Amino acid sequence: MQDTDIEIADLAKALAHPARLRILRLLLATPGCIGGDIVDAVGLAQSTVSEHLRILKAAGVITGEISGPRTCYALNPAALEPLAEFIGTVTAPSAAVCCMPDEKELS
Amino acid sequence: MQDTDIEIADLAKALAHPARLRILRLLLATPGCIGGDIVDAVGLAQSTVSEHLRILKAAGVITGEISGPRTCYALNPAALEPLAEFIGTVTAPSAAVCCMPDEKELS
DNA sequence: TTCGTCAATCGTCGATAGACGATAAATGTA
DNA sequence: TACATTTATCGTCTATCGACGATTGACGAA
Numbered sequence A, B: 001m002q003d004t005d006i007e008i009a010d011l012a013k014a015l016a017h018p019a020r021l022r023i024l025r026l027l028l029a030t031p032g033c034i035g036g037d038i039v040d041a042v043g044l045a046q047s048t049v050s051e052h053l054r055i056l057k058a059a060g061v062i063t064g065e066i067s068g069p070r071t072c073y074a075l076n077p078a079a080l081e082p083l084a085e086f087i088g089t090v091t092a093p094s095a096a097v098c099c100m101p102d103e104k105e106l107s
Numbered sequence C: 001t002t003c004g005t006c007a008a009t010c011g012t013c014g015a016t017a018g019a020c021g022a023t024a025a026a027t028g029t030a
Numbered sequence D: 001t002a003c004a005t006t007t008a009t010c011g012t013c014t015a016t017c018g019a020c021g022a023t024t025g026a027c028g029a030a
Helices: A002-015 A018-029 A037-042 A046-058 A077-091 B002-015 B018-029 B037-042 B046-058 B077-091
Strands: A062-067 A070-075 B062-067 B070-075
Touching: A002 A018, A002 A046, A002 A077, A002 B002, A002 B018, A002 B077, A018 A037, A018 A046, A018 A062, A018 A070, A018 B002, A018 B077, A037 A046, A046 A062, A077 B002, A077 B018, A077 B077, B002 B018, B002 B046, B002 B077, B018 B037, B018 B046, B018 B062, B018 B070, B037 B046, B046 B062
Parallel strands: none
Antiparallel strands: A062 A070, B062 B070
8 A cells, every 4th residue: 555655646746846737738738749849838947847857757647759859748647547546536435436427516 | 727737736745745645545544533543553753744734734635623632634525626637637638528438448 | 720642833954856057968950 | 070959967056845853732631
């Protein structure tokens, strides 16, 4: 259980910064893959953005493969699974696996 | 969008520590509410646990009301909503609001 | 009132995170 | 080859995190 908790904590840590959330939103909104456009979008220094990308990549949330002179970043949503499961466990009182639009509104 | 991101980042930060995840699991597994039992369960110093509880409470993830000489902690799952929504947005490629067990396995 | 218990706060310490500029490495192009 | 572009890494600085012991405050019990 504590191994899992460390993994989940690391995932949460990867999401625990507005700049990284912004990067994920960018990758989500961009059909292809983007490289240095991220730097302009988040408004931080190139080295800082590179560090955030490294953290996200280390957590497995994104993938980055070198494509010529630039790097192609893409989302890897599956990596968030453990964290999503934990939150689901906490938010779902006891029942409701899925597909149960009962009195719990899901906005 | 960045206000929301800051809020989500703060929530993620609250989850970004194994001890805090452990506390949440304890609160989830405990029917009533518990006080200092948490200290024994997580195996850290009382002041350290109190600090973790303060962080969770500041994020709104738990509530703590004083009940006589001790404090009664309880989960507040609704506070995780923004984070859950973000993760849902990322993990759901584009369609599939819910109730669509297609080729994406949901373990 | 006095004591014991429980939780919060304070002060301190080392470790980590976050930001930046400067530099280096890789690659396509002139 | 030489150059421009793009990204990663390094070094440095400040701020925050995480842990602890010690102290304080609140409350019930003797």
